[in-house]
Amino acid sequence: MSMDTMSTVTVTVPLRYADPDQPAGIFYAGQHAASSASFRTVDTTITNARPIASEFSLDVHGFALVKHQTAVRDFADEDEVKRVYTAELEELVKGATGAVKVVVFHTMARFEDGEKRGERQPARAAHADYDGPSFEVWIRRAMGAEADEWLAGRWSEINVWRGIRPVERVPLAVTDARTVGLDEYMSVPIHERPDEPQPFVGLNLMHDPKQRWYYFPDMQPDEALLFRLWDTDPAVPFPVAHSAIDDPTSRPDAAPRASVEARTVAFFG
Template sequence: MSLSAAQIESLPRVEAVLNYLAAMTEKPRNYTYEPPPGIPQNNAVYEPHRLAISNARPFADRLSLDEEGLALVDHQSAVGDFYDEDALRQVYYPEAERLVAAATGAARVLVFDHTIRRRLPDTADRTAGAPRQPVPRVHNDYTVKSGPQRVRDLLGEEADALLRRRFSVINVWRPIRGPLRDAPLAVCDARSVAFQDLVASDLVYPDRTGETYAVRFNPAHRWFYVPEMRVDEALLLKCYDSATDGRARFAPHTAFEDPTAPADVLPRESIELRTLAFYIA
């Protein structure tokens, strides 16, 4: 059973700044590499909004991928070193596929990439030579266009048959060291997101152009976070669902500065996997 408005209102919360897309006339565009001379890496402008972010722990067992668009699961990985690429692909990928299948009922789950983020102060994401940084802007990883396109990109001749049935893109997010207090992840309750809040944005790679959603501010948005996440916990995030029957389709999210975090907090280290989940019905 999903969380009611009264239950959400009763949750403890912090107030923090979340960065939303400001009004603009052109399509937002972000380059993943050094763009051509005279072209900005990111043409979007973001505006800060101070909002309440509810602590989801008291009702974490009630969170649902099909309602709020997120779920918290206990999961002790057999991986000892998340910086070991072989261990990730041989051990963690199969673990995550089983985890998502169990949580969603999907008949088939495929992990198709991962990103490790390690925060460095005063460093922008995608800075050359630096690790990937937490993203302090409200966004969603896939759109109505790029979700199906990812299936076509990855699965070739299988794609047409798979796209005739429901599928979703589920992210598996966890801290590499914990308890995580620095730059935690805030997730927007999918039920509070109107489709017109989502702005398709180009993500330009050297060999292709993907598409994500930037997000316009809407005072109706409800935000959750799970404080002090442990390494044996994972957040599942719904980034896309092909179903249009009222269930959650998109759960925007962002890193944020927790004002209650101690001054000497350890910088965030986290890993996210992206999975395709295919359903029989």
């Protein structure tokens, strides 16, 4: 089926966007409740992309759903994640992009109500993580002196998102990057907590009716959602705005969402 014939398979959910009439504020990644970033809620139509999953690609839309089996048994085990998952993602992103080198520079798990236990919670606002200079900070921290040589060429930031268990509720929605311009993002400082400043600038999306949103319900642990957040090639579609959403089709007794995401950078020589 084509996207046109499937266009009526949608949900409408309240989604938080940056408020262009208010100051940008500050977003605290490790303490959402303390953030002063300004948002407005807009009822947003999001297409169920599951029946047309094969039609999406990183090079056309900025995102793609792929099959990917991981050997990680416990994503709470940082040593296992570094030892097993890092190598898996390097090969996955190389295969998906054609990159000659991939570096995994940030992996985190998110859980519903996670903040109460000192864990990350789903990010419930339309955003695209960081701007280009902020990603360069992350990359330099991960690569050290080696970074200069690789950053001189083309590079692309690719996120890899998956459920630790089946995602029965609070899935991740993503935009078709072709329908969103960089001028539709509001820059906002991102700190870890009020007492932990960081040199990062995030991108919160402002609403525009032409933006097109998609999601893949019931993602399984052997599936991964890849999406591009930055690229030094302006001809490539980016960034992909994304947000956790409350899927109205989820069962009332669905298991709370548990997911893991990894930020990677793909280098093309």
